[in-house]
Amino acid sequence: MTHVQKKYHVPKKFTFQKVSFKRNTSPTFFVRREVKFKVIISMDWEGTGLEEKNLMAICDFKERWRVPFVHYHNPAYYTHPNFSEAEVHAFTSLAFSKDDEIGLHLHTPQHLLARAGVEPRHSPCFSRLGDYNPGPMKGQEVMLLAYQKHEVKRLVEYSLNLLKSHGYYHIQSFRAGGWMADERVWEVLSEVGVPIESSAANRRFLEGSSWEGDNLDRYSELLWGTRGSELFPFNLQTFSGQLLEIPNNLGAIDYWNTENIYQTFNELLAAGTEEQAHRGAPVLVINSHQETAADNLPKLHEFLAYLHGAYGDAFSFVTNKDIYIDNLEKLTAGSSLYA
Numbered sequence: 001m002t003h004v005q006k007k008y009h010v011p012k013k014f015t016f017q018k019v020s021f022k023r024n025t026s027p028t029f030f031v032r033r034e035v036k037f038k039v040i041i042s043m044d045w046e047g048t049g050l051e052e053k054n055l056m057a058i059c060d061f062k063e064r065w066r067v068p069f070v071h072y073h074n075p076a077y078y079t080h081p082n083f084s085e086a087e088v089h090a091f092t093s094l095a096f097s098k099d100d101e102i103g104l105h106l107h108t109p110q111h112l113l114a115r116a117g118v119e120p121r122h123s124p125c126f127s128r129l130g131d132y133n134p135g136p137m138k139g140q141e142v143m144l145l146a147y148q149k150h151e152v153k154r155l156v157e158y159s160l161n162l163l164k165s166h167g168y169y170h171i172q173s174f175r176a177g178g179w180m181a182d183e184r185v186w187e188v189l190s191e192v193g194v195p196i197e198s199s200a201a202n203r204r205f206l207e208g209s210s211w212e213g214d215n216l217d218r219y220s221e222l223l224w225g226t227r228g229s230e231l232f233p234f235n236l237q238t239f240s241g242q243l244l245e246i247p248n249n250l251g252a253i254d255y256w257n258t259e260n261i262y263q264t265f266n267e268l269l270a271a272g273t274e275e276q277a278h279r280g281a282p283v284l285v286i287n288s289h290q291e292t293a294a295d296n297l298p299k300l301h302e303f304l305a306y307l308h309g310a311y312g313d314a315f316s317f318v319t320n321k322d323i324y325i326d327n328l329e330k331l332t333a334g335s336s337l338y339a
């Protein structure tokens with residue numbers, strides 16, 4: 001395993017190299033060095049726990065790597081019977097940094113549904129064993145696509161307003177609980193003005209985990225097929241408009257097999273590199289979970305150390321918004337962005 005040489009790595013988005021003509025009166029100019037790939041580190045907030053050990057793990061990680069996160073924040077912390085607003089604020093204000101992007105993550109526990117005015121449904125669940133949560137937490141394991149479109153819309157609108165009331169304006173990114181978003185969810189996102197979707201998941205990373213072959217795995221395959229492993233963002237066309245899909249192609253670190261993650265990563269990247277010339281740099285999206293950060297972030301520490309050892313600074317850390325803006329520029333320039 002390669003060890004980190006520098007304690008603090010400040011990522012450079014673009015690295016510039018000085019180039020000059022041999023026989024030319026032109027002054028020197030700068031060209032962009034090849035950026036092999038871009039990395040998005042994302043974190044789903046489940047709305048179920050606020051443990052100090054996880055907060056410390058997140059703060060430690062950010063202190064060491066100084067990279068932006070896309071936090072998919074969850075409105076359920078504000079409706080959870082066990083958490084006070086002050087407690088949630090104290091936790092998030094330490095976990096979120098100014099360079100981070102705040103998105104929306106949704107599960108359907110009954111305490112959130114009740115506040116949104118949506119009647120609870122009971123299936124399908126992520127696991128064929130059903131939902132084990134008691135009382136007001138029941139429903140956490142039910143898929144968002146169990147709900148009709150008007151119910152999803154009501155829940156999404158309520159959630160965005162609730163987050164706005166706590167200072168989170170202009171949320172532009174979404175990831176569904178258990179990655180379970182279908183057409184009705186995409187249409188709702190388009191209708192409420194959230195342009196970026198990141199629920200497409202690479203099921204390869206569920207192999208060998210307790211989810212392999214379970215509902216989560218099977219539905220993910222049905223919903224996204226191979227699109228969850230795509231290395232380039234793509235256009236998701238709905239009847240209500242289009243979204244930019246940024247697939248979670250490196251899965252969640254919770255389910256990483258540390259024995260073969262490096263090989264899997266290099267195979268994925270090699271597939272993307274062949275297309276790179278005309279489509280730009282591949283975008284690799286890693287997911288994690290706030291509620292299991294202490295257990296799993298050590299895997300990400302090792303992985304980033306590996307990336308720096310293997311690829312130097314020929315990659316950059318970005319957020320969904322960076323990718324979105326970059327793609328808008330490409331569209332404006334008239335190139336064919338979307339596959």
Ligand SMILES: [Zn+2]
Nearest residue numbers: 044046177178
């Ligand atoms: Zn979740």
